[in-house]
Amino acid sequence: GKIEIYCRRLADLNDPKIPPIPKYIEAWESRNDPLAAKYPLQLITPHPRNRVHSELHRVPWLREVEPHRAWINPKDAAPRGIRDEDDIHVYNDRGRVAITAWVTERIIPGVICIFEGAWYDPDEKGIDRGACANTLTNDAYSGGGACLMNTCLVQVALADRVSEETEEKAP
DSSP: OOOOSSOHHHHHHTOTTSOSSOOOOOOSSOTTSGGGGTSOEEEEOOOOSSOBTTBTTTOHHHHHHSOOEEEEOHHHHGGGTOOTTOEEEEEETTEEEEEEEEEOTTSOTTEEEOOSOOOOOBOTTSOBTTOOGGGTSOOOBOTTSOBSTTEEEEEEEEGGGOOHHHHHHOO
16 A cells, blocks of 8 residues: 655666656657657557457457557648548658558547557568558667657658658658
8 A cells, every 4th residue: 555756766876767756758759859840740559459469460350340540630630631541651760651541539639649569561662561650669768768669750641642752751
């Protein structure tokens, strides 16, 4: 029945990235990062309900129940010409994935969601047709030792309208 509010062991480390009391620390790649000018959407990669990480991803009836798709708010989709069920590309300097859009108000504006656990499946151009979120995220560790692969900044475009300029700049 006890909780620890202040951790002496962490205080002894004297590391600002791992404070001895719980406090908000901004994500390593957040909407306040200068990179947000190029990649304005915050990608989140939660666990899906229908699989455990990548286990069960290739079970057809589970994919029928909950298709692997990118959640995007109508306020972010409209200016990009994206409608529900459109094929889109989600990309940044680390990679590019092809996925179907689900335009929904169930996600806040400025955020896009691709559930983790899809299998990496690159085509001849290096576009991940499996839409594995790890294609976009950083595989480094935070100051506290946790993985940074849960979030990053991205941009989204219709797959059939991806300009040559965008193709050249993004992997």
